[in-house]
Amino acid sequence: MKKSIVFAALIGAALNLFAQPLNDITSRTVVSDKKTLAYEVPNERDIFWQKTVWRVLDVREKMNHPFTYPEAPFFNLLTQAAQAGELTLYSAEKDDFSQPLSTEDLDGTLYTIDTVLVAIDENNFETRIIRTEVNFEDVKRFRIKEMWYFDSKSSALKVRILGIAPLKEKYSESGDFIGEGPLFWVHMPSARPMLARENVFVTGNEAARMTWEDLFEMRFFSSYIMKEGNVRNNRLQDLYSGVDILLEADKINQEIFNYEHDLWSY
Numbered sequence: 140m141k142k143s144i145v146f147a148a149l150i151g152a153a154l155n156l157f158a159q160p161l162n163d164i165t166s167r168t169v170v171s172d173k174k175t176l177a178y179e180v181p182n183e184r185d186i187f188w189q190k191t192v193w194r195v196l197d198v199r200e201k202m203n204h205p206f207t208y209p210e211a212p213f214f215n216l217l218t219q220a221a222q223a224g225e226l227t228l229y230s231a232e233k234d235d236f237s238q239p240l241s242t243e244d245l246d247g248t249l250y251t252i253d254t255v256l257v258a259i260d261e262n263n264f265e266t267r268i269i270r271t272e273v274n275f276e277d278v279k280r281f282r283i284k285e286m287w288y289f290d291s292k293s294s295a296l297k298v299r300i301l302g303i304a305p306l307k308e309k310y311s312e313s314g315d316f317i318g319e320g321p322l323f324w325v326h327m328p329s330a331r332p333m334l335a336r337e338n339v340f341v342t343g344n345e346a347a348r349m350t351w352e353d354l355f356e357m358r359f360f361s362s363y364i365m366k367e368g369n370v371r372n373n374r375l376q377d378l379y380s381g382v383d384i385l386l387e388a389d390k391i392n393q394e395i396f397n398y399e400h401d402l403w404s405y
Contacts, residue, residue, distance in 0.1 A: 189287060192285055195280055195283075213351065220330075227239050228245060228324070250270050251270075277308070283303050283362060285301060289398065295399070304321035306322070363385070375387050
C-alpha cells in the first residue's frame with residue numbers, strides 16, 4: 140500500500156515537471172464553461188418595423204482599443220479561425236453573404252505579392268517575389284452591418300449585428316491615399332460560437348471575463364453610421380459633405396431610438 144502511494148506521488152511529481160506553469164493566480168473556467176444561446180428567430184408577422192444600418196468602427200478610438208490588443212488582435216482571430224476551417228469568410232464584393240471565399244481567394248485576400256529587384260553584386264540584379272501578409276495594424280477600421288427591428292410580440296426595439304468587415308486603406312503607386320475597402324465579410328450569427336470562446340482585454344479590471352460575443356451583444360464599442368437602407372443605395376458621403384455627414388448620422392441614430400418611444404402615449 141505504501142509503495143503504491145509513493146509510486147503515485149513520484150508520477151505526479153514527474154508530470155508537474157513537464158506541466159506548463161500557470162500564468163495567473165487561478166485557473167479561469169468561466170468562459171470555457173459558458174454556453175452560447177442560439178438567437179431567437181422572430182416570426183415575420185411580429186416584425187412591425189425594421190431598418191438596415193451600416194456603421195464604421197475606428198479601432199483608434201479609446202473605447203475600441205481592445206480590437207488591437209497585440210496579444211490577440213480581433214483581425215487575427217477572424218483570419219486564424221478561417222484558415223483553421225472553423226469560420227467561413229465571404230467576398231467583399233457583396234455584403235449579403237452569398238459568395239463564400241475559397242482557400243485560393245482567402246490567400247489572395249490575406250497576402251499581397253510584390254516583385255522587387257535585389258542586387259547580387261555591382262553589375263547583376265535579380266527579381267524576387269515577396270509574399271507579404273496583411274497585418275492587423277493595417278486594419279484601422281471595421282464596417283458593421285446591423286438590423287434594427289421592432290418586435291410586436293415583445294413590444295421592444297431590438298438590434299442584431301449581421302456582419303462585420305475589416306477595412307484596408309488603398310494607396311496609388313505614388314503613395315497617395317485613394318480610399319479604403321473591405322477585405323472580406325464575416326457573418327456574425329455564424330461566428331458567435333467562436334467569438335464566445337475568445338477573451339477581450341478589459342481595461343481597469345482584468346478579473347472581468349468578457350468575450351467578443353459579449354462585447355458585440357452589449358454593444359461595448361464606439362461607432363458612427365455611414366449608411367442606412369435607401370432606394371438608391373447611397374452612402375451618407377454621397378449625399379453630404381463635411382460636418383453635415385456627422386449631423387445626418389446623428390439624426391438617423393436619434394430616429395431609431397425615438398421610434399420605440401413614439402409608439403406609446405403617456
